[in-house]
Amino acid sequence: MSALNSKPTSLTGEQPPLRSWQVRCIRQALQTLSPASPHFLCQATPGAGKMRMAAVLADELMGRGDIDTVIYLGPTTSVVERAAETLSEVTGQSMNGRLGAAGATYTYHALHHRLDELKRLCEQARVLLIWDESHHAAGRNDGMGGMNGANRWGLALLALERHVRYTLALSGTPWRTDGSCLPLLRYMTATPDAPGPDNSFTGVNDEQAEPAEYQLLPDFIYSLSEAIQESICRLPRLHLVDNSDIQLTAYHLHSGRTETHRYTSIPHLLRHPAMHYSNLLRHSAPMAHLLDLGCQQLLALRQYDPDAAGLVVASDIAHAETLAEQLEDRGQTVCLVTSKSPGAHARLRAFRKDTMPWIVAVGMVSEGVDIPRLRVCCYLSHVRTEQSFRQVLGRIIRREGTDDPECYLFALNEPTLRHFARRITDDLPEDLATVSLAGATSAGLVDPASPTTSPATPASARLTPSSSVPDAPSTDKPTAEGDDLATRLTLGALSSPGDAIAPDVEFSQRFIARLIALQFPSPGQP
Known part of the structure; x- marks a missing residue:
């Protein structure tokens, strides 16, 4: 038959x-x-x-x-x-x-x-x-x-x-x-x-x-809407991480002047002609924060799902090696698979059936790879197309049973990625999709573990609205006393007509996470 x-x-x-x-x-x-x-x-x-x-x-x-x-x-x-x-x-x-x-x-x-x-x-x-x-x-x-x-x-x-x-x-x-x-x-x-x-x-x-x-x-x-409603795919929780106090110091090589600019969000920082998204992905502060959020979330999931695993998508092989080292510094066991990794395909097959918590890759786990135990992703790729974003989300969205209803993706609040994240909600009927902001803890971090330790918690109870990141950047303001600024990133000089600049960027510890949540009503609700 x-x-x-x-x-x-x-x-x-x-x-x-x-x-x-x-x-x-x-x-x-x-x-x-x-x-x-x-x-x-x-x-x-x-x-x-x-x-x-x-x-x-x-x-x-x-x-x-x-x-x-x-x-x-x-x-x-x-x-x-x-x-x-x-x-x-x-x-x-x-x-x-x-x-x-x-x-x-x-x-x-x-x-x-x-x-x-x-x-x-x-x-x-x-x-x-x-x-x-x-x-x-x-x-x-x-x-x-x-x-x-x-x-x-x-x-x-x-x-x-x-x-x-x-x-x-x-x-x-x-x-x-x-x-x-x-x-x-x-x-x-x-x-x-x-x-x-x-x-x-x-x-x-x-x-x-x-x-x-x-x-x-x-x-x-x-569609994704049908797959979630029929319990075939997990409900994606998309966290876009931003910083409310960014300082950029630019040294003008031609004039010898130094200018300091303050920005209240990553999108506004990226408007500076010398700043590029790919540079931020290698900056120690946002890179470390995304990995911390991913580790916290995966730790919470593994309390009741010991096989749950996380995926880190890097921009290139050197970046992947750095991210793998940073995860290991956090006490995590990591499977690194790149085109230059010896026996990469065999290691990928072994990881599928293993209990190892993390896998780091550039493109080998971006599409078509079936590892249902993946439930957390840190998206640190420089690729910004909706096709790639959705394909990566597809790696963590496939359900294994009845006790894994959600998956989590962490990325920087870059305008293109935010656009793609919001478009994912367009796959759902308007009465089922909402966009909310997650509140920050007193330390300036969103704690992903506390609201998700039980998969039975209603979606509506997991969201605490907070004010959004201010839109307008301020410039030439002194650093506020007491701000704890993170490690600097020095970019190579950018040639421009008549001048060049080599900026340093500093992030405060006041990271927040914008949560774009796809919510469904509880059974029996209209």
Whole structure:
């Protein structure tokens, strides 16, 4: 009996029953896929279980004789390995690409080198092509034999398309930051008042994309709102940390003058021409504060969930090494996985089943990696796109059971990230989403442990409104007596017409955390 009827069998025995959304999506795909409609896009929130759905769909298509072989494409080696395991478990057949196997799994990078081989396979068998995290590919057939905006992976997919029977695209964020279209998928021309596939999500990135001309039409959508309501995903608690007393001292090399400016928030500090967000991520004060908040939160969670773990997303390898050292200085055990870490993929697999509290990475745990015990994230990446922000949130949002209803993400109160955090609430009905501010303790820190020691505490009882950070920065004011200023950060000189400045930045200990909370009413409430 098929997995679609909730009684699947596999190499490892009986599989758990499918979720309601997975059943609906599979049935719709089975009705939709045909020689006249060979492509299907499933847009489901990160952490919802897209790969399990895809594996069962592949099994159903093989069972009814529509396909013979499955080819899976994914962004990274670790994602591809997990996909191969899931496909084998559900179908009961090998997916190693060797003689007698029912399929093969590759990274997008490997696709270019195996294109001719895969074309020959597709000519000899009826193939289902599953391309996961589909936003990595770009390219659109212009209808006249040409390709618009195609990247290397998009060109390879378009070249393979004519040889496969069906394609299944999977993504929780099916758009590209550069505004280009994804290959193989259906688009409609956007009206002047309607956003294109990317306009709704690019927000205020460092490099704005051109307005999209087309609007993507997914075949099936499963939203974050539905996933939280159905207890598939955790309720995300997003803490954006700010500082109400920042001092910047700029030395003008040309004139020899020193100027001191005072700022009451990080957004206003970043308006200074010599300041950049990537520099703040390496400043000892905000970096230490984010790690402290993450450690406090994870300690509270591990009181009743001993396997709970935290993820720190760094900007580069050197930054990751520094963050790992700082966690170890706090008595934490850390798994560091980067592209230069020996045996990184094996360590990542081991961490999934371990009880180690922290993992630090740059990009290896950003998308598609399934580690459900991750519940806390410190976002210290310089990447500021909504796609990346949501993908990282997806690493901590997948629930394991009934006793892990919430997850926590800590980041600096940078304007773009704040915009993305607020947009997450847009995924929910207006009567269920609220935006609040968390009160600071007398020491100037938000204590994440005290309001969350019991998962049964109502969401409404966990929020204490406080005044927001003042909007207007003040300049040239002396440091208030008694302020405890943190370590300075000296930036390299910034060339400007006729002058250059090398600023020092100091943060007071008065950090506060803005909490953007997604709330749901208690059972029985309207």
